[in-house]
Amino acid sequence: MQLNPQSDVLSDARLISDDSRASATPMMEQYIEIKAANPGSLLFYRMGDFYELFFQDALEASRALGITLTRRGQHLGQDIPMCGVPIHAADDYLQKLIALGYRVAVCEQIEDPAEAKKRGAKSVVKRDVVRLVTPGTITEDKLLSPADANYLMALARIRAGDEPAFALAWIDISTGVFRVAETTQTRLLADILRIDPRELILADSLFEDAELRPSIDPLGRVAVPQPAVLFDSATAAERLARYFSVATMDGFGTYSRAELAAAAAAVAYVEKTQLAERPALSVPEREAGAATLFIDPATRANLEIGRTLSGERAGSLLKAIDRTVTGGGARLLAERLMSPLTDPEAIRARLDSVSTLIDAPRLVTDLRAALRQVPDMPRALSRLALGRGGPRDLGAILAGLSAARAVGTALAGADLPQELHAARAALDALPEALGTRLAAMLADDLPLLKRDGNFLRQGADGELDEVRALRDQSRRVIAGLQLDYCEETGVKSLKIKHNNMLGYFIEVAAPQAGPLTEGPEAKARFIHRQTMANAMRFTTTALSDLETKIANAADRALAIELAAFDALSADVLAEGEAIKGAAAALAVIDVSSGLAVLAEEQAYCRPVVDRSLQFSIVGGRHPVVEQVLRRGSGPAFVANDCDLSAKPKAGGDGEGHGAIWLLTGPNMGGKSTFLRQNALIAILAQMGSFVPAGQAHIGVVDRLFSRVGASDDLARGRSTFMVEMVETAAILNQATERSLVILDEIGRGTATFDGLSIAWAAVEHLHEVNRCRGLFATHFHELTVLSEKLARLSNVTMRVKEWDGEVIFLHEVGPGAADRSYGIQVAKLAGLPPSVVARARDVLNKLEDADRKNPASQLIDDLPLFQVALRREESRRAEPSKVETALKALNPDDMTPREALDALYALKRQMG
Numbered sequence: 001m002q003l004n005p006q007s008d009v010l011s012d013a014r015l016i017s018d019d020s021r022a023s024a025t026p027m028m029e030q031y032i033e034i035k036a037a038n039p040g041s042l043l044f045y046r047m048g049d050f051y052e053l054f055f056q057d058a059l060e061a062s063r064a065l066g067i068t069l070t071r072r073g074q075h076l077g078q079d080i081p082m083c084g085v086p087i088h089a090a091d092d093y094l095q096k097l098i099a100l101g102y103r104v105a106v107c108e109q110i111e112d113p114a115e116a117k118k119r120g121a122k123s124v125v126k127r128d129v130v131r132l133v134t135p136g137t138i139t140e141d142k143l144l145s146p147a148d149a150n151y152l153m154a155l156a157r158i159r160a161g162d163e164p165a166f167a168l169a170w171i172d173i174s175t176g177v178f179r180v181a182e183t184t185q186t187r188l189l190a191d192i193l194r195i196d197p198r199e200l201i202l203a204d205s206l207f208e209d210a211e212l213r214p215s216i217d218p219l220g221r222v223a224v225p226q227p228a229v230l231f232d233s234a235t236a237a238e239r240l241a242r243y244f245s246v247a248t249m250d251g252f253g254t255y256s257r258a259e260l261a262a263a264a265a266a267v268a269y270v271e272k273t274q275l276a277e278r279p280a281l282s283v284p285e286r287e288a289g290a291a292t293l294f295i296d297p298a299t300r301a302n303l304e305i306g307r308t309l310s311g312e313r314a315g316s317l318l319k320a321i322d323r324t325v326t327g328g329g330a331r332l333l334a335e336r337l338m339s340p341l342t343d344p345e346a347i348r349a350r351l352d353s354v355s356t357l358i359d360a361p362r363l364v365t366d367l368r369a370a371l372r373q374v375p376d377m378p379r380a381l382s383r384l385a386l387g388r389g390g391p392r393d394l395g396a397i398l399a400g401l402s403a404a405r406a407v408g409t410a411l412a413g414a415d416l417p418q419e420l421h422a423a424r425a426a427l428d429a430l431p432e433a434l435g436t437r438l439a440a441m442l443a444d445d446l447p448l449l450k451r452d453g454n455f456l457r458q459g460a461d462g463e464l465d466e467v468r469a470l471r472d473q474s475r476r477v478i479a480g481l482q483l484d485y486c487e488e489t490g491v492k493s494l495k496i497k498h499n500n501m502l503g504y505f506i507e508v509a510a511p512q513a514g515p516l517t518e519g520p521e522a523k524a525r526f527i528h529r530q531t532m533a534n535a536m537r538f539t540t541t542a543l544s545d546l547e548t549k550i551a552n553a554a555d556r557a558l559a560i561e562l563a564a565f566d567a568l569s570a571d572v573l574a575e576g577e578a579i580k581g582a583a584a585a586l587a588v589i590d591v592s593s594g595l596a597v598l599a600e601e602q603a604y605c606r607p608v609v610d611r612s613l614q615f616s617i618v619g620g621r622h623p624v625v626e627q628v629l630r631r632g633s634g635p636a637f638v639a640n641d642c643d644l645s646a647k648p649k650a651g652g653d654g655e656g657h658g659a660i661w662l663l664t665g666p667n668m669g670g671k672s673t674f675l676r677q678n679a680l681i682a683i684l685a686q687m688g689s690f691v692p693a694g695q696a697h698i699g700v701v702d703r704l705f706s707r708v709g710a711s712d713d714l715a716r717g718r719s720t721f722m723v724e725m726v727e728t729a730a731i732l733n734q735a736t737e738r739s740l741v742i743l744d745e746i747g748r749g750t751a752t753f754d755g756l757s758i759a760w761a762a763v764e765h766l767h768e769v770n771r772c773r774g775l776f777a778t779h780f781h782e783l784t785v786l787s788e789k790l791a792r793l794s795n796v797t798m799r800v801k802e803w804d805g806e807v808i809f810l811h812e813v814g815p816g817a818a819d820r821s822y823g824i825q826v827a828k829l830a831g832l833p834p835s836v837v838a839r840a841r842d843v844l845n846k847l848e849d850a851d852r853k854n855p856a857s858q859l860i861d862d863l864p865l866f867q868v869a870l871r872r873e874e875s876r877r878a879e880p881s882k883v884e885t886a887l888k889a890l891n892p893d894d895m896t897p898r899e900a901l902d903a904l905y906a907l908k909r910q911m912g
């Protein structure tokens with residue numbers, strides 16, 4: 001029966017209320033109990049071969065999964081909405097729900113229905129939640145994507161001194177990776193997005209905290225509030241030590257209080273969701289704060305590093321540079337790209353690996369052939385540790401071990417740089433005996449589930465071979481019996497068959513049953529079992545003896561196989577650390593050889609990265625646009641230079657500050673592409689990749705900021721212009737002299753004069769206060785006059801050719817300033833009606849005429865320079881005085897007259 005989803009449905013709160021419980025049937029009472037214990041999750045309630053969902057859960061799940069909503073009885077006078085998913089397809093439905101951000105509590109029957117019956121005919125089968133499936137804690141291959149890490153993250157805040165301390169801890173239980181890092185309120189969202197967790201847990205109080213809303217809201221469903229006890233910092237170290245079965249965490253290094261609180265919360269959540277099982281987590285590894293290039297959230301999104309603005313992989317930088325061939329390699333590449341380094345030595349070490357492999361193409365071919373055979377060992381290992389593994393997970397470890405050996409052999413004898421040398425050592429450290437044992441035990445074709453048996457090979461176990469022989473032999477004996485009985489009875493069509501109800505039985509067609517039923521001898525020998533419409537079924541003592549033997553043999557065989565499975569799993573887990581180390585090494589080798597292949601294929605060069613303030617790119621290209629153009633039949637990408645390097649100060653006294661390029665040019669000229677390509681080249685260089693350029697010298701960038709593209713954030717009540725200004729404010733407030741800033745068309749979304757003024761002041765601020773290296777693209781040609789007064793500002797322009805009234809974009813960056821935008825030509829190309837184009841030309845001529853009479857370039861003479869610094873001083877002076885601050889802190893309603901008088905005296909004293 002269909003249910004109208006619009007009809008009234010009990011809310012979860014009403015459902016778990018006392019009067020609801022009081023009027024519930026025994027089964028409903030059990031359901032409500034379990035539902036109340038698992039708030040925030042859809043409850044998959046096991047009933048026979050289905051998981052059923054009720055009430056609000058049923059509404060949400062039926063909508064999300066597109067399955068039929070029905071009803072089952074009534075509660076509190078209302079229909080109970082219900083929908084269900086069959087057990088065998090549950091994984092697919094779970095996958096869909098998890099992908100949509102839902103969390104699911106899986107509730108199983110935990111006793112045999114026969115047991116329940118013993119307590120009385122109406123008693124309910126005991127059920128309990130055996131697992132909480134949440135986006136951050138899944139391990140099934142079907143639910144995971146091979147190329148993505150699956151992080152659960154915990155955020156903790158400790159209020160100690162003046163400044164609250166923040167820390168993040170993140171765990172991938174599908175691989176055991178566990179990291180912690182400190183962060184700050186300003187960096188928070190950037191750090192979260194850099195790691196890109198599937199689920200972020202934080203204390204209720206933080207979730208509600210208005211100050212944190214800007215960092216938490218953009219995460220949507222990913223952020224999940226949890227009880228504050230999980231984050232208790234007083235007991236955190238102790239709880240962690242208990243998890244890792246050590247007396248104290250001190251032996252693993254020093255963690256801050258906030259880090260301990262975050263790490264302990266993450267572990268507590270893992271325990272909460274996995275219930276009985278305990279994943280094999282590595283000890284939390286600290287990530288030093290300044291070790292990674294800070295990329296603010298807007299920049300990360302706009303530069304389409306991991307995903308495009310529409311949320312897809314295709315078209316992102318990651319997709320364009322990914323040549324890895326293993327899941328682990330793909331995950332490591334993504335991680336490196338999301339968190340580029342700032343330490344030139346560490347960057348150089350990675351680049352050395354790529355260089356070495358570029359010089360050894362044969363080696364790369366061998367390595368990649370071997371790597372292609374590498375299965376996802378960490379994920380198999382994790383499933384085995386959680387007791388969720390199957391024969392194929394053991395098979396994955398075996399295949400991984402032999403592929404690792406092949407990779408190790410390929411690398412043997414090569415002269416390797418540090419990083420690859422360490423990787424080879426990790427491969428050499430793999431225990432040989434484990435592989436030999438697995439190979440000797442496991443069959444070639446492995447079933448998914450261990451309870452299906454038949455995963456041990458012939459010769460693996462003496463007793464198993466015997467019982468299997470017995471089973472096979474018994475089957476042959478049965479075939480012999482059939483022949484004997486045919487002869488004995490003279491019934492040619494007599495057959496021995498098998499079904500689950502009767503086991504083995506003799507079957508004859510009813511008209512031929514005479515020889516088996518007539519006479520006392522026959523009756524004693526052929527025991528009647530069943531009469532069908534046109535057949536009769538019998539058994540004999542010999543047949544049932546054989547049957548018992550076969551059943552016993554099958555049971556015994558399965559028991560032997562299961563015991564062997566447990567022993568092999570234990571062997572694998574005992575070598576867990578070595579296997580994880582080897583898997584990490586394989587990922588490094590995969591990433592390095594993937595980057596070597598990319599560099600060769602796309603003609604990338606090795607960048608020089610050091611601690612200078614250089615930024616010199618010769619023949620730079622946009623890594624994504626270049627590949628797109630190459631695939632098409634149109635013109636090739638035009639390479640462009642960019643030099644924002646600091647020049648030595650006059651008199652040779654050290655390095656000055658980096659330069660800013662002011663880029664003007666027509667619409668469609670390639671300004672945005674040029675801006676982005678330089679930012680992407682910096683990111684690629686600092687992640688340890690070769691870069692799309694002829695030559696590149698980059699003084700390490702500490703923060704990368706960009707304001708490119710416009711999007712509004714209506715959900716947060718911000719218009720396009722407001723978003724632009726918020727992002728610009730973040731840049732002007734945070735950029736340092738080591739930063740790289742990319743600004744595209746600041747001030748475009750408002751009235752011309754407002755826009756121009758904001759852009760003007762922003763350029764001055766970048767030049768005078770931030771003193772960073774920067775690229776500033778604009779259609780306000782008036783700004784180009786600034787280069788006369790700002791020493792490190794140069795004008796460059798995108799070249800165009802005008803030919804026969806048409807404009808041709810050359811996509812070449814050259815010195816100088818554009819005199820016009822060619823907006824009308826572009827509009828014409830885009831197909832604006834000719835009448836509109838003609839009219840626009842008239843209007844433009846008029847406006848240009850007016851401007852010639854009163855040019856904005858006069859501004860430069862009218863506006864004295866270095867106003868920015870002056871204004872900063874003024875605004876600092878405009879800050880409230882001590883007396884004002886003290887006055888603000890007083891609350892007259894809370895004061896006695898006496899206190900008020902004292903406060904007045906104190907204020908007078910402060911005035912001096």
Ligand SMILES: Nc1ncnc2c1ncn2[C@@H]1O[C@H](COP(=O)(O)OP(=O)(O)OP(=O)(O)O)[C@@H](O)[C@H]1O
Nearest residue numbers: 636637638639666667668669670671672673674811
């Ligand atoms: N260096 C280049 N070589 C070849 N094609 C290019 C190059 N740079 C840009 N293009 C192509 O030109 C088109 C316009 O580029 P882009 O969006 O960067 O222009 P723009 O100057 O920022 O335009 P607008 O001012 O309208 O935003 C893109 O579709 C791109 O494919």
